[in-house]
Amino acid sequence: MINRRHLIATGAAAAVAGCGQADRPLYSADAHVADYPTVQGVEAMARMVEERTGGRQRVKIFAGAQLGSERDTLELTVFGALDLNRVNLAPLNSIANETIVPSLPFLFSSIDHMRASLDGAPGQTILDALRPHGLVGLCFYDSGARSFYNTRHPINEPDDIRGMKIRVQNSDLYVGMVEALGANPTPMALGEVYQGLVQGVIDGAENNWPSYESARHFEAAQYYSLTRHVMAPEILVMSKHRWDRLSGEDQAIFQQAARDSVPVMRELWDARVADSRERVLASGVEANEIGDIAAFSNLMEGVWDRFVVTDVQRRLVEDIRNLGGAA
Structure with missing residues (x-):
C-alpha cells in the first residue's frame, strides 16, 4: 500500500541519493476519479512510455486523491517524493505567476483559441516557468469552460x-x-x-x-x-528531481508521450461534456x-x-x- 508517509520516506531518500528508483514505476497522482479524462490521459501517456522504452519505464497512477489533495501532492512532487502529478493551475499560481494568465476571466474567445494558445508558444512559456521551482511541465489537459x-x-x-x-x-x-x-x-x-x-x-x-x-x-x-x-486548463508535471535522473532519450520519450496523450484526453473530454x-x-x-x-x-x-x-x-x-x- 502506497501512502503519503511511504512516499515521503522512499522519495526523499531517492531524491538525496539520486538512485534507488530504477526498479519501480514512476508514481503519478490525480485528484479526479479513475474514469475521468485527465486520468485516462495520463494512462494513455503511461502506455506510450512503457511501449517506447521497451518496458524500461513504467507509470503507476493513484487516482481519486488517494495520496491527498492537489496542494499536498504538489508539495510532494516538488520535494521529489512523487514523480508525476496532474493538478489544476490554482495551486501553481503562488509558485509561478505565469500560471495565472490562462485563468484570467474572458481571456480566451473559444475552446479552439484556448487549445491553440496552450499548444503553441504561450503554453510552452508557462510550462518552462515551472522548472526553477522543481517541476517540469509536460503538457496541458482541458478543464472545460x-x-x-x-x-x-x-x-x-x-x-x-x-x-x-x-x-x-x-x-x-x-x-x-x-x-x-x-x-x-x-x-x-x-x-x-x-x-x-x-x-x-x-x-x-x-x-x-x-x-x-x-x-x-x-x-x-x-x-x-x-x-x-x-x-483554465489543467497541467501534468514531473518532479525535476526525477526528470534529472532520466536519460536524455527517456526525457524525450516522456515529453513526446505527454504531448501525444493530449488529443486522447481532449477526445474523451469533449465526449464527456456532450x-x-x-x-x-x-x-x-x-x-x-x-x-x-x-x-x-x-x-x-x-x-x-x-x-x-x-x-x-x-x-x-x-x-x-x-x-x-x-x-
Missing part, C-alpha cells in the same frame, strides 16, 4: 447576478472576478456546494458541464447561464446563451490589472490575444 448557475433566474447581463452569493474556489482571482460582477463571492469546498445551494447558504456557483452534472448541482440550481468566463450537457438538459434545466458577453468582460479590467503585474505575463496575454485575433 466554466459558467455560472444559480437557484433564482437566468443570467443575461451583469445586473442579473448582482447581489447573489456565488461559491468560488479558494482563489483571490476568482474572488476578484465575482466581486467585479457585483456579486458576493463565497469560498467553499466543492463537496459543500450542493448542501449550500439546497439550504440557501449560497445562491449559485460556477463550473463546467461535467462538474455541474456529476456533483448533482443541477438538481438544486436549475439556471445555467453560458458565460464561459474561464477556460454527455453531461445532454443529461442536464434532459432533466429540465434552463440553459441560456449570453447575448452581450462584452458587458461582462468589460468589468474585468481592474481584475486583470491586479493579477497581470509582470512583463512576462503581459507578453503572454498579448500573444494569446493575437492568436485569438488570427483565428
Whole structure:
C-alpha cells in the first residue's frame, strides 16, 4: 500500500541519493476519479512510455486523491517524493505567476483559441516557468469552460447576478472576478456546494458541464447561464528531481508521450461534456446563451490589472490575444 508517509520516506531518500528508483514505476497522482479524462490521459501517456522504452519505464497512477489533495501532492512532487502529478493551475499560481494568465476571466474567445494558445508558444512559456521551482511541465489537459448557475433566474447581463452569493474556489482571482460582477463571492469546498445551494447558504456557483452534472448541482440550481468566463486548463508535471535522473532519450520519450496523450484526453473530454450537457438538459434545466458577453468582460479590467503585474505575463496575454485575433 502506497501512502503519503511511504512516499515521503522512499522519495526523499531517492531524491538525496539520486538512485534507488530504477526498479519501480514512476508514481503519478490525480485528484479526479479513475474514469475521468485527465486520468485516462495520463494512462494513455503511461502506455506510450512503457511501449517506447521497451518496458524500461513504467507509470503507476493513484487516482481519486488517494495520496491527498492537489496542494499536498504538489508539495510532494516538488520535494521529489512523487514523480508525476496532474493538478489544476490554482495551486501553481503562488509558485509561478505565469500560471495565472490562462485563468484570467474572458481571456480566451473559444475552446479552439484556448487549445491553440496552450499548444503553441504561450503554453510552452508557462510550462518552462515551472522548472526553477522543481517541476517540469509536460503538457496541458482541458478543464472545460466554466459558467455560472444559480437557484433564482437566468443570467443575461451583469445586473442579473448582482447581489447573489456565488461559491468560488479558494482563489483571490476568482474572488476578484465575482466581486467585479457585483456579486458576493463565497469560498467553499466543492463537496459543500450542493448542501449550500439546497439550504440557501449560497445562491449559485460556477463550473463546467461535467462538474455541474456529476456533483448533482443541477438538481438544486436549475439556471445555467453560458458565460464561459474561464477556460483554465489543467497541467501534468514531473518532479525535476526525477526528470534529472532520466536519460536524455527517456526525457524525450516522456515529453513526446505527454504531448501525444493530449488529443486522447481532449477526445474523451469533449465526449464527456456532450454527455453531461445532454443529461442536464434532459432533466429540465434552463440553459441560456449570453447575448452581450462584452458587458461582462468589460468589468474585468481592474481584475486583470491586479493579477497581470509582470512583463512576462503581459507578453503572454498579448500573444494569446493575437492568436485569438488570427483565428
